[in-house]
Amino acid sequence: MTENPITAAPCVCLSGEAYTDCCGRFHNGGAEAATAEQLMRSRYSAFVLLDVEYLRKTWHPDTAPSDLELDPAMEWRRLDILSTSRGGPLDSEGTVEFKAHYRHDGERRVHHETSRFVRENRRWYYVDAVMLA
Template sequence: MGGVQDSSPPAFSGNCPCLSGEQYADCCGRFHRGGSAAPTAEQLMRSRYSAFVLRDAAYLLRTWHPDTRPGELELDPATEWRRLDIVSTSRGGPLDSEGTVEFKAHFRHDGERGVHHETSRFLRVDRRWYYFDEAVS
């Protein structure tokens, strides 16, 4: 795959994949469409999870800090993301410049269940949140 070809988000309706309880269009969909930016690190984390569910690599790259962003991103179509659990957040509010979100993303890959457990670091630059990297303890 030579980079990301299509920058338009995939069509999706119904409840948001991030499990906020809101409709996708009113939740992560507004961030995916570019109509607004996630105001907190947790909301960016949720929108990035939803982008994995919908295989929206363009959004993932757009919200990845340029210092750590890969040149391209290929998403595995055999991975089916099932549920997001936010374990904890630290800072990451509208007035913060950094924050962390610990989460568990449940998935199935080739029929096997798995959990991706990570504490992600986020930075806010020019009033926009970006995923920076995985915090290593």
Template sequence: MTPDTTRLRNGACPCLSGEQYNDCCGRFHRGDADAPTAEQLMRSRYSAFVVLDSEYLIRTWHSSTRPASMDLDRDLEWRRLDILGTSDGGPLDSAGAVEFAAHYRSDGERGVQREISRFVREDKRWYYVDGDVRQ
């Protein structure tokens, strides 16, 4: 499935880096580059949810926990990503964690998904493993 970039606001990257999508998470989604840190992978995965890029989400999910397929909810509108903290996950680390809050709207209601996501680095690439949802 091709990313739905019509969901972008003024071409800005949904991860809130301040850059344009094509120069930020878009390059990861296209496969032009790999995210160098766990946090950048987290940001690019959030952006993939925004633009409905399930192929990227599957590709960056670790094989030990990866689902066979994903159906993304077209009616769910992801609005903002807040990175609350990181643990390891740098360019030379083999594992890391990112705590985040992802704000959304669904059926006119606002909500927040809070999670601590775990990542591993194998063959110089970061992968999402799993996460603990927080209340």
């Protein structure tokens, strides 16, 4: 049996771990993110892999959009975590500032935001974000 090349490859969140040991375990339901940063990384990977179901599952129900469509023309290239505040395994809230580099319509672009997360019933959820220049 051959291993799926996506699962054997390094994780697209650039953690340095294999996808199966990093974001893959969250995407397939085998584990829950223990920190806000882990959830942020797994959500970035879900955008790369066009995993709408995972994004919906990890979006807080109070702020989740009713419809979510991803643009397959966006080529996500790199994730840079700039800072975190709280968001640890014992916290109930946290923030992660990051830059996500991508190409769209042949142009290089950067998505820069600070995402806000809450932890309820031992699960982290994405709440909302402040876009940064």
